Amino acid sequence: MTATLPFKIFVIEDNEWYGELLMHRLSQNPNHSVFRFTTARACLDQLSEQPDFITLDYSLPDAKGEEVLRQIRERVPGTEVIVISGQEDVRTAVNMLQQGAYDYLVKDENTLDRLWNIVSKVEQQARLRRENSQLRQQIGARYGAGQALLGEHPLMQAVHTLIAKAARTTITVSVSGETGTGKELVAKAIHFQSSRAALPFVAVNMAAIPHELVESELFGHEKGAFTGAIARRVGRLEEANGGTLFLDEIADLDLSLQAKLLRVLQEREVTRVGGNQSTPFDIRLIVATHHDLLAEVQAGRFREDLYYRLLGLPVALPPLRQRGNDVLLLAEAFVRDFCNLNNIPLRQLTEGARERLRAHPFPGNVRELKAVVELATVLADGEQILAEDLPLRSGKPTVGPGSQLSLRDQTTAIVQNCLDEMDGDVLAVAARLRIGKSTIYRMIQQQELHIG
Numbered sequence: 191m192t193a194t195l196p197f198k199i200f201v202i203e204d205n206e207w208y209g210e211l212l213m214h215r216l217s218q219n220p221n222h223s224v225f226r227f228t229t230a231r232a233c234l235d236q237l238s239e240q241p242d243f244i245t246l247d248y249s250l251p252d253a254k255g256e257e258v259l260r261q262i263r264e265r266v267p268g269t270e271v272i273v274i275s276g277q278e279d280v281r282t283a284v285n286m287l288q289q290g291a292y293d294y295l296v297k298d299e300n301t302l303d304r305l306w307n308i309v310s311k312v313e314q315q316a317r318l319r320r321e322n323s324q325l326r327q328q329i330g331a332r333y334g335a336g337q338a339l340l341g342e343h344p345l346m347q348a349v350h351t352l353i354a355k356a357a358r359t360t361i362t363v364s365v366s367g368e369t370g371t372g373k374e375l376v377a378k379a380i381h382f383q384s385s386r387a388a389l390p391f392v393a394v395n396m397a398a399i400p401h402e403l404v405e406s407e408l409f410g411h412e413k414g415a416f417t418g419a420i421a422r423r424v425g426r427l428e429e430a431n432g433g434t435l436f437l438d439e440i441a442d443l444d445l446s447l448q449a450k451l452l453r454v455l456q457e458r459e460v461t462r463v464g465g466n467q468s469t470p471f472d473i474r475l476i477v478a479t480h481h482d483l484l485a486e487v488q489a490g491r492f493r494e495d496l497y498y499r500l501l502g503l504p505v506a507l508p509p510l511r512q513r514g515n516d517v518l519l520l521a522e523a524f525v526r527d528f529c530n531l532n533n534i535p536l537r538q539l540t541e542g543a544r545e546r547l548r549a550h551p552f553p554g555n556v557r558e559l560k561a562v563v564e565l566a567t568v569l570a571d572g573e574q575i576l577a578e579d580l581p582l583r584s585g586k587p588t589v590g591p592g593s594q595l596s597l598r599d600q601t602t603a604i605v606q607n608c609l610d611e612m613d614g615d616v617l618a619v620a621a622r623l624r625i626g627k628s629t630i631y632r633m634i635q636q637q638e639l640h641i642g
C-alpha cells in the first residue's frame with residue numbers, strides 16, 4: 191500500500207443489497223479500490239492479491255466467520271479485518287476480537303459511518319507505517335556494509351565479516367566489548383544489512399530501566415494490570431515484530447525475568463502482564479554486554495540455560511587501544527563529520543595530535559575518542575588541531591597495580607613505552623624486556639604496537 195497506489199479493500203458479503211451499499215460507501219474515496227465477494231471461498235482464492243483491508247460478513251453460506259478469519263490472519267497477517275454481523279452477540283464479538291479481528295460491527299443505521307471512520311484510521315496507520323519504513327531504509331543506507339562501523343584493523347575486518355555472515359540468517363547474535371566500543375552500532379549494522387532492514391529495529395537498555403518496569407517494558411501490559419497501568423501498552427518484543435530486538439546490558443536482567451525471557455523466546459509467544467492471550471512474534475535477537483557473561487553464569491547471577499540460548503553467534507569487539515591506526519582513521523572521520531555538520535572549515539590533525547591520539551589508552555573507547563576530537567575541533571584556533579587542543583588526561587597508558595587495563599593491554603603499553611624510549615629498536619627492546627623479537631614483530635604487524 192502506498193499513497194499513490196490504491197488502498198485495496200475486499201468486501202465479503204452474500205446479501206446482494208447490503209454488499210452494494212458497502213461497495214458504494216467505500217468507493218467514495220477515489221484512492222480506494224473495492225472488490226466484492228459473495229462467498230468466503232471466492233475471497234480466500236484471491237488473498238494473494240494482498241488486500242489492505244477486509245470486511246467480513248459473519249454469516250456466510252459456505253463458511254463460519256471464525257474459520258474465514260483464521261485463514262485470513264494466517265495467510266495475510268498484515269491485513270486488517272472488520273467483522274460485520276447481523277446480530278449482536280457479545281461472546282462471538284469477543285471471540286473474533288481475540289482471534290485478531292480489528293473490530294466487530296453490528297448492522298444498524300450507523301454501521302456505514304462507523305466503518306468509514308475505521309477504514310480511514312487503518313488507511314492512515316498504513317500510510318504512517320510506509321513512511322516509517324521508507325525512513326528506515328534511508329537510515330539503513332547509512333548502516334550498509336562498512337559505512338557506519340569504521341575500521342580497517344584486522345580485528346575489525348574480522349568483525350565486519352561476522353556482521354555480514356550474521357546478516358544472512360536470523361541467528362541470535364551476542365556482542366561483547368568494553369563500554370563505547372560500538373556494540374549498538376554492530377547491532378544496527380546487522381539489522382540494516384539483513385532482509386529485515388525495512389522493519390523495526392528496537393533497542394532496549396536493561397540497565398537504563400527501573401527494575402520494576404522491565405517486565406512491562408519488554409512484554410507489555412493490559413490496562414489495569416498494576417497501579418499506574420492506565421492504558422494497554424504493547425511491549426518492545428511485540429513492537430520489534432518482524433524486525434530486530436536489541437537487548438543492551440543483558441547481564442543486568444533480574445534472575446526472575448531471565449526465566450520469563452527464556453520461556454518467551456522458546457515459545458515464540460508473548461503474554462502481556464495482566465493478560466491471558468498470547469501473541470506470536472518473529473524477531474531476530476541481538477544481545478550485548480560489557481560483562482563477561484560466562485563469569486556471571488559461574489557466579490550464579492545469570493542463568494546457564496538462557497546464556498546458551500542467547501550466545502548464538504558471538505561477536506567480540508576489541509577495545510580501541512588494540513585497533514592500531516584505526517584510532518586515526520576514526521578521529522579523522524569524526525572531525526570531518528563534525529565540521530560538515532556545523533558548517534565550519536575542515537580542520538586537520540597535526541602530526542603531534544595524531545601521535546598523542548595513538549598513544550592514549552582510551553578507556554572510554556570510540557565514544558571517548560569522538561568526544562575528545564569534537565571538543566578539540568571546537569577548541570582549535572586555526573585550521574589545525576594541535577596536540578595541546580586534545581583534552582586527554584594522560585598521554586601514556588597507566589600500568590601496574592590499580593590500572594584499569596587488562597594484562598594484555600598493560601603488556602602492550604610496556605612494550606610500546608620501551609619502543610618509544612629506544613627509538614623503535616626492536617632488538618634492543620627484546621633484550622631489555624627479555625621477550626622474543628618475533629613477539630614484538632608480530633605485535634607490530636597486528637598494529638598493536640607502532641614505531642615512530
Ligand SMILES: Nc1ncnc2c1ncn2[C@@H]1O[C@H](COP(=O)(O)OP(=O)(O)OP(=O)(O)O)[C@@H](O)[C@H]1O
Nearest residue numbers: 338339340341368369370371372373374375556557
Ligand atoms: N567503529 C566505529 N565507527 C564509527 N563510529 C563508532 C564506531 N564504534 C563506535 N562508534 C561511535 O561511538 C559511540 C559509542 O558507540 P556504541 O553506543 O555503539 O557503543 P556501545 O559499545 O554500545 O556502548 P555502551 O557499552 O556504553 O552501550 C557512538 O557514537 C558510535 O556511533
